[in-house]
Amino acid sequence: MSDFITLQDVHKRYRVGEVTINASDGVSFSIKKGELAILVGASGAGKTTILNILGGMDRCDEGIVEVDGKDIAKYSNKQLIEYRRYDIGFVFQFYNLVPNLTAKENVELATQICKDSLDPATVLEEVGLGERLNNFPSQLSGGEQQRVAIARALAKNPKLLLCDEPTGALDYNTGKTILQLLQDTCRKSGKTVLIITHNQAITPIADRIIKMKNSRVTDIILNEHPTDIREIEW
Amino acid sequence: MKLKSFYKDVFREIWHTRGRFISIFAIVAIGVGFFVGVKATCPDMKLTSWEYYNSNNLMDIRLVSTLGFEDEDIEKLNDAVSGITVMPSYTADVFLQTDSDNHVVRAYSYSSDQEINRPILSEGRLPEQTGECAIDNKFRDAYQIGDTITFASGTEDPLSDTLAADTYTIVGFAESPLYIGYDRGNSTIGNGTVDGFVLIPEGDFVSEYYTDLFVTVDGAAQLDPFLEEYPAFIDEKTDELExxxxxxxxxxxxxxxxxxxxxxxxxxQELADGEQETQQELADARSEIDNARKELEDGQAEYERNLAEFNQRIEDGRNQIEEAEQQLADGRTAYEESLSLYNQVYALYTNPPQVGEDLQLPAETEALLGQSAAFNENLPSLLRGYLLSKDAQTTAALEAALTQIKQGLDQTQAQLTSSEEELKSQTALLNDQESDGREQLQDAYNQLEDGRTELANAEQEYAEGEQEANQKLEDARQEIADAEQEIADIPEVKLYTFNRDDNPSYSSFGEDADKVDAIAKVFPVFFILVAALVCLTTMTRMVEEQRTQIGTLKALGYGKSTIILKYLIYASIASISGGLIGFLIGIKLFPVIIYNAYGILYSLPPLIAPFRWDYAFWCILAAVLCTCLAAFAACYKELISVPAALMRPKAPKPGKRVLLERIGFIWSHLGFLKKVTIRNLFRYKNRAFMTIIGIAGCTALMLTGFGLKDSISAIVSKQFDEIMTYDAAISLDEDASEEALAETRNAAAEDSNFAQSMEVVQTTTEASSASGRTYDVNLFVPKDPSQIENFLHLRVRSSGEPLTLSDEEVIITEKLASLLKIKAGDTIILNAGDEDEIEVKVAALTENYAYHYVYMTPTLYQNLFGEEPFYNTILFNEADNAEDHDAISTRYLDNDSVLAVTFLEDNTASFEDMIGSLNYIVLVLIVSSGALAFVVLYNLSNINVNERIRELATIKVLGFYDREVSSYIYRENTISSLIGMAIGLIIGIFFHRYVVYTAEVDMVMFAREISPLSYVWAGLLTMGFTLIVNFVLHFKLKKINMAESLKSIE
Structure with a gap:
């Protein structure tokens, strides 16, 4: 399979007063279509910058960011919005559900702007929330909220699912079920999933592990036999 | 030391949240600025005019009397009343004439040391010497310094009775504290309106008496002329003076x-004496003449007698002479005959005929013999004898006889001659006598003739003398009559007192200032209220945002009070600085704007706008209390929580279903985003509520502003176009002569310039009701009530139903009824306060906007007042082809009975000026409300955005276009604004009503209606402000960093 995502020598610098901080200092990696990849690194390793760039939320200063054959680094603002709109599903650490919308409506918030979105109710059923369609986020547990968030991301029928510390705000067991959901999604729908986390413990479940440190990629490990989520512990 | 970092924290906080700080600062500044500004306007206006009056020493009292005043009067007055300054002065209304124009001006005497009513020089200088004048600043466009102007008298008396000269050079332009407005009062000359004033050196006035006394009362200058004390003080002094x-x-x-x-x-007495003397003299002259005539008559008689006598005598003489002549002639004839006979006889003797044989003598001789017997009986015989005989004897005898006869004849002849002589002399004598007599008679006659001439002359002289004397007496009598008339004409002492309220515009200025104050009661209070609400929301939001920090500080061991102090200091600094800035700007800005709006109506010096620190103190105190209380309340709620709870993120406000969702068929028809919007609106109820209040307030204020303009504009259009539709009024002088009045009335009735005319009573009286207060009202009695529709319209305001006058009840104007607190069917008291109070029932209330009227029929008037009304006004409508106003005015004012001719158009014009100035006030309201709306909406939207920044960042990440993100927020803003606008339009009606009721002065009723266009404008402007806020917000939303979505909930 070809590379679905290719980052090549991506640089991102922030100027803070006199000091220039290199948030990405020549990051290069690639992910194949249908892979579950995990980008791992400690706080400040430059994960979020990569997430922002890949998510179309920010631009790199140098380098190539190819997603599905298109260099999004050269995208205009509008193209970036459309990229986010049609190609990306985003799962946040803190779920970022709109508190004023029910689970279904939160999903609809995403689907109504997409072209070939999935039926929100079906997606929610798929993530196991068939009974809670009309509940507000405040009536849902953290895991359930994250499921809604995943459902929202999936319902857009994106090419790439970006997950920012999806278990960060969840307890151990819930975190596991969420990871399971993500892995299952990846396996079943064949979507490319990129999970960004500082948690080394969950890396065995991925097909590809990209390790970052000091704004650089230190290691890329291909995992031929991803561990079952039930077997990992942290 | 810990406090040092504490303050650092406070100031850093301000710096970091400067948007919020500025919000509070701005809203407090606007609220305080507007409140203080509008609130200070009324006192500032009053203060400015007070200062102006004082610095130019405006008179307190003006006295005018029918007798004028003399220096002596003033001395006496100064002795009688203490504590006053009296300035005697001359005034006269004259025409200022130019080629094209004819102005009525009031000439005031001016002297450089004048203490009272000091004029204010605008340009040039004040008059110093005769022939110079300073004129009203109002004429600045019409004349220039150096121009020569001519005055003409407006009355029958020549100008020289008043002024020494009639041509003056303008040396300057001036203003007078007597005239703070543009109105210059009324005159009895020209068209009845004074156009301006002129200052003329006092010495140029030649009147015998001063016309006016201007008085200032000591101590009055220290009293606020707009408070009750001043008029009370002056009234008391006025009574004393009077x-x-x-x-x-x-x-x-x-x-x-x-x-x-x-x-x-x-x-x-002199006349009587003179009369008597003249009579005497005349009588004397008459008797002299009579005597002379008598003498003359006597003379004539004597003359005639003498003449007759003379003529007689002469005639007698002549007769005698004639007789004598006759006798003489007879004698001579006899003599001649005798002589002839003798000669024949003698011839016989000498030549005796031949005696025939028969002795017969010839017959003729025989006849002769018979005749000769006349000489001597013997002769014939003798002769015979002789002839026959010729004897000697007989011859001798005959000879003797013949000689004797001859002798006798000669003797006779001598006698005759002497007689002739005598006769001749006698005739001569007679002739002499006659001519003498004639001469004498002629003399006498001449004398008589002379006498007659003399007499005729004397008669003539007498007649002339008599006439002259009579003329003199007549003159003297006339003089006396004149003098009597003059005495009768010495006017009764009437004293007219005026005070400042009688100056044109003086009281209206106070009323206008009070109007601003009435508006200040509502609008700024509302501003402050909205500001307070915004501060409350903002501070609450701030404290909520800083829960964690509060928890941290608490955990670090800071006391509650210290923590609260941070927010109190924050709030205080924002509100004190905002309040101060708002105060500094507001107190200078708003009064000046409003004052300048009124500046169109008044000519006053620039506004004195002192910093009223007491206002500042109270307003800022209120603002500080408001924000601090809000901060305290918000903090307190958080502070009672334990630190740990505070450190945890506050659970986001749970979503909720709204009532609308239960109405399935509406809900299901709404688009998804609309549903979201509606739910959001209900979720952030407080904020939506705040927005709605702010917008509603803004709309309401604007609607009030527009509506106020409508209401006031309508006074003119409704009052003069719909209600009082007559064109002009002629005021008649009740004291004028019957003939003059009749002349004017007839002229008006027949004037082709008038389409219609009607006589009415328009007098001022006082009206009150059971409720107490008394108002000046115009009593209006149409002579022919059926004609009233041609001139004015009595109608019910709400329904427009026309009203008709009855002979039992009066119709009064609506505003009067509301002031008197009465309604149709109640009783109104006329002549209130007098002894002859009159109570009458009110039939109905009629629509009216300016002044108060009581309408009644002549019959009712007669019944109520017990007398025929005097129709003192003629109303008329101009015909299409009428002459211009000045021509009509001048013609009517020529008649003594006409006091004034007033064209309503002039009133309309001045009203329209006033309304023009209101545009500024409306503008102030709109700009202020706009600023308020903007700050409220922007601030609340900002809070909204900040509070939902994660949500917004999230939907951005989800791929919403910028405009979709914006509309996500706009929808809420727009809906809140629309709701606010709708509510505002409703509140505005009540606001407007309140302002209209409060701001309107007693004399005027503002129209109650707001025009539909005003609703449209208020609504459009509100939406306009919303759009501006949305526009500004769009850029803010665009800048939201999507990375926010990745952050944890704070």
Whole structure:
């Protein structure tokens, strides 16, 4: 399979007063279509910058960011919005559900702007929330909220699912079920999933592990036999 | 030391949240600025005019009397009343004439040391010497310094009775504290309106008496002329002055009358004496003439007698002479005959005929013999004898006889001759006598003739003398009559007192200032209220945002009070600095704007706008209390929580279903985003509520502003276009002569310039009701009530239903009824306060906007007042082809009975000026409300955005376009604004009503309706402000960093 995502020598610098901080200092990696990849690194390793760039939320200063054959680094603002709109599903650490919308409506918030979105109710059923369609986020547990968030991301029928510390705000067991959901999604729908986390413990479940440190990629490990989520512990 | 970092924290906080700080700062500044500004306007306006009056020493009281005033009067007055300054002065209304124009101006005497009513020089200089004048600043466009102007008298008296000259050079332009507005008062000349004033050196006035006394009362300048104390103080002094002046004038009048009477009496006496003397003289002359005539007549008689006598005598003489002549002639004839006979006889003797044989003598001789017997009986015989005989004897005898006869004949002849001589001499004598006599008679006749001439002359002289004397007497009598008339004409002492309220515009200025104050009661209070609400929301949001920090500080061991202090200091600094800035700007800005709006109506010096620190203190205190209380309340709620709870993120406000969702068929028809919007609106109820209040307030204020303009504009259009539709009024002088009045009335009735005319009563009286207060009202009685529709319309305002007058009840104007707190069917008291109070029932209330009227029929008037009304006004409508106003005015004012001719158009014009100035006020309201709306909406939207920044960042990440993100927020703003606008339009109606009721002065009723266009404008402007806020917000939303979505909930 070809590379679905290719980052090549991506640089991102922030100027803070006199000091220039290199948030990405020549990051290069690639992910194949249908892979579950995990980008791992400690706080400040430059994960979020990569997430922002890949998510179309920010631009790199140098380098190539190819997603599905298109260099999004050269995208205009509008193209970036459309990229986010049609190609990306985003799962946040803190779920970022709109508190004023029910689970279904939160999903609809995403689907109504997409072209070939999935039926929100079906997606929610798929993530196991068939009974809670009309509940507000405040009536849902953290895991359930994250499921809604995943459902929202999936319902857009994106090419790439970006997950920012999806278990960060969840307890151990819930975190596991969420990871399971993500892995299952990846396996079943064949979507490319990129999970960004500082948690080394969950890396065995991925097909590809990209390790970052000091704004650089230190290691890329291909995992031929991803561990079952039930077997990992942290 | 810990406090140092504490303050650092506070100031850093301000710096970091400067948007919020500025929000509070701005809203407090606007609220305080507007409140203080509008609130200070009324006192500032009053203060400015007070200062102006004082610095130019405006008179407190003006006295005018029918007798004028003399220096002596003033001396006496100064002795009688203490604590006053009296300035005697001359005023006169004259025409200022130019080629094209004719202005009525009031000439005031001016002297450089004038203490009272000091004029304010605008340009040039004040008059110094005769022939110079300073003129009203109002004429600045019409004339230039150096121009020569001519004055003409407006009355029958020549100008030289008033002024020494009639041509003056303009040396300057001036203003007078007597005139703070543009109105210059009324005159009895020209069209009845004074166009301006002129200042003329006092010395140029030649009137015998001062016309005016201007008085200032000591201590009055220290009293606020707009408070009750001033009029009370002045009224008291006025009464005192009035009494003193009245008694002085009455004394003077009786003195004048006495003197005149004395003179008159003397003159009468003189006349009587003169009459008598003249009579005497005439009588003497008459008797002399009579004597002369008698003498002449006697002379004539004598002459005639003498003449007759003379003629007689002469005739007698002539007769005698004639007789004598006859006798003589007879004698001579006899003599001649005798002589002839003799000669024949003698011839016989000498030549005796031949005697025939028969002795017969020839017959003729025989006849001759018979005739000769006349000489001597013997002769014939003798002769015979002789002839026959020729004897000697007989011859001798015959000879003797013949000689004797001859002798006798000669003797006769001598006698005859002497007789002739005598006769001749006698004739001569007679002729002499006659001519003498004739001469004498002629003389006598001449004498008589002379006498006659003399007499005729004397008669003539007498007649002339008599006539002359009579003329003199007549003159003297006329003079006396004149003098009597003059005494009769010495006017009764009438004293007119005026105070500042009688100055044009003086009281309206105070009323206008009060109007601003009435508006200040509502609008700024509302501003402050909205500001307070915004501060409350903002501070609450701030404290909520800083829960964690509060928890941290608490955990670090800071006391509650210290933590609260941070927010209190934050709030205080924002509100004190905002309040101060708002105060500094507001107190200078708003009064000046509003004052300048009124500046169109008044000519006053620039506004004195002192910093009223007491206002600042109270307003800022209120603002500080408001924000601090809000901060305290918000903090307190958080502070009672334990630190740990605070450190945890606050659970986001749970979503909720709204009522609308239960109405399935509406809900299901709404688009998804609309549903979201509606739910959001209900979720952030407080904020939506705040937005709605702010917008509603803004709309309401604007609607009030527009509506106020509508209401006031409508006064003109409704009052003068719909209600009082007559064009002009002629005021008649009740004291004028019947003929003059009749002349005017007839002229008006027949004037082709008038389409219609109607006589009415329009007098001022006082009206009250059971509720107490008394108001000045115009009593209006149409002579022919059926004609009233041509001139004005009585109608019910709400329904427009026309009203008709009845002979039992009056119709009164609506505003009067509301002031008197009465309604149709109640009783109104006319002539209130007088002894002859009249109570009458009110039939109905009629629509009316300016002044108060009581309408009644002549019959009702007659019944109520017990007398025929005097129709003192003629209303008329101009015909299509009428002459211009000045021509009509001038023509009517020529008649003594006409006091004034007033064209309503002039009123309309001045009203329209006033309304023009209101545009500024409306503008102030709109700009202020706009600023308020903007700050409220922007601030609340900002809070909204900040509070939902994660949500917004999230939907951005989800791929919403910028405009979709914006509309996500706009929808809420727009809906809140629309709701606010709708509510505002409703509140605005009540606001407007309140302002209209509060701001309107007693004399005027503002229209109650707001025009539909005003609703449209208020609504459009509100939405306009919303759009501006949305526009600004769009950029803010665009800048939201999507990375926010990745952050944890704070």
């Amino acid at each position: 009494n003193a002046v009245l008694s002085i004038l009455q004394d003077r009048r009786s003195q004048i009358v006495d003197e005149a009477q004395q003179k008159l009496d003397d003159a009468k």
